[in-house]
Amino acid sequence: MSNWRVELTANSDNQKAIIDxxxxxxxxxxxxxVTDDAFIPDEGEFINQARRVVPLIPNFWQLDDFDIDEVQVGxxxxxxxxxxxxxxxxGPVSWRVVKAL
Known part of the structure; x- marks a missing residue:
């Protein structure tokens, strides 16, 4: 099983948040x-299907082109x-895997 720390960067203002x-x-x-007050709720479950991370809370956030079993640092x-x-x-974000957990 794979666990990753991911940095999200908002395209609008370069604000960053870290999620595991x-x-x-x-x-x-x-x-x-991991980043205080970036998301509420600040934890939950997600489905990793079709190279997309989609939390189970509707209309929350998603990572495209992300497969938890295939990504690596960088x-x-x-x-x-x-x-x-x-x-x-x-709005739009970019994500980057910063380390394995």
Whole structure:
């Protein structure tokens, strides 16, 4: 199983947030936000299907071109924050895997 620390950068203002994504047994995986007050809620579950991370909370955020079993440190891609619920800006983001956990 693979666990990664991922840096999100808002395309609008370069604000950054760190999230951890954890591979677990079964179809649901776990994520948590490391950066204080960036997302509310700050943890939950996600489905990793079709190279996309989509939390189970509708209209929250997603990472495109991300496969938890295939990324490595330095992997990058696009994504979108639909509703952070807190201080992180909504809109397009870029993601980068910064380390293995």
């Amino acid at each position: 994504v954890m591979d677990t047994l079964g179809p649901l995986n776990k994520w948590r936000c 992997s990058t891609g696009p994504g979108e924050v639909f509703e952070s619920g807190s201080s992180f800006p909504n």
